[in-house]
Amino acid sequence: MDYAVIRSGGKQYRVQPGETIRLEKLPGEAGAACVFTDVLLTSSGGGVKVGTPLLDGTRVLGEIVRQEQAKKILVFKKKRRKNYRRRQGHRQQLTVVRVTGIESGAATANASGEHEHGA
Numbered sequence: 001m002d003y004a005v006i007r008s009g010g011k012q013y014r015v016q017p018g019e020t021i022r023l024e025k026l027p028g029e030a031g032a033a034c035v036f037t038d039v040l041l042t043s044s045g046g047g048v049k050v051g052t053p054l055l056d057g058t059r060v061l062g063e064i065v066r067q068e069q070a071k072k073i074l075v076f077k078k079k080r081r082k083n084y085r086r087r088q089g090h091r092q093q094l095t096v097v098r099v100t101g102i103e104s105g106a107a108t109a110n111a112s113g114e115h116e117h118g119a
């Protein structure tokens with residue numbers, strides 16, 4: 001079971017090839033390729049490699065499936081006995097990404113049309 005831990009949008013995600021994940025909004029249209037270079041850990045064939053803090057030359061390849069919004073959350077502030085109430089809603093912008101592969105080893109140049117996300 002091959003997997004990697006990547007960092008995107010200030011959060012960490014455990015990803016596997018073929019998996020679909022929802023990340024905070026990334027630039028790009030549906031069908032565009034994206035590359036994640038902030039790889040913190042990889043596991044393949046029973047061996048685990050941990051970066052300090054990142055693994056050099058390792059990247060995760062993906063494809064943007066669609067741009068969407070999360071469900072609305074309600075932000076409600078109140079101070080009791082002070083007649084103070086504020087209500088506000090928020091919908092986070094998300095990008096759905098299908099992970100296509102994990103590459104380890106020497107860093108290679110990006111093909112045209114790929115967006116690189118990370119350091």
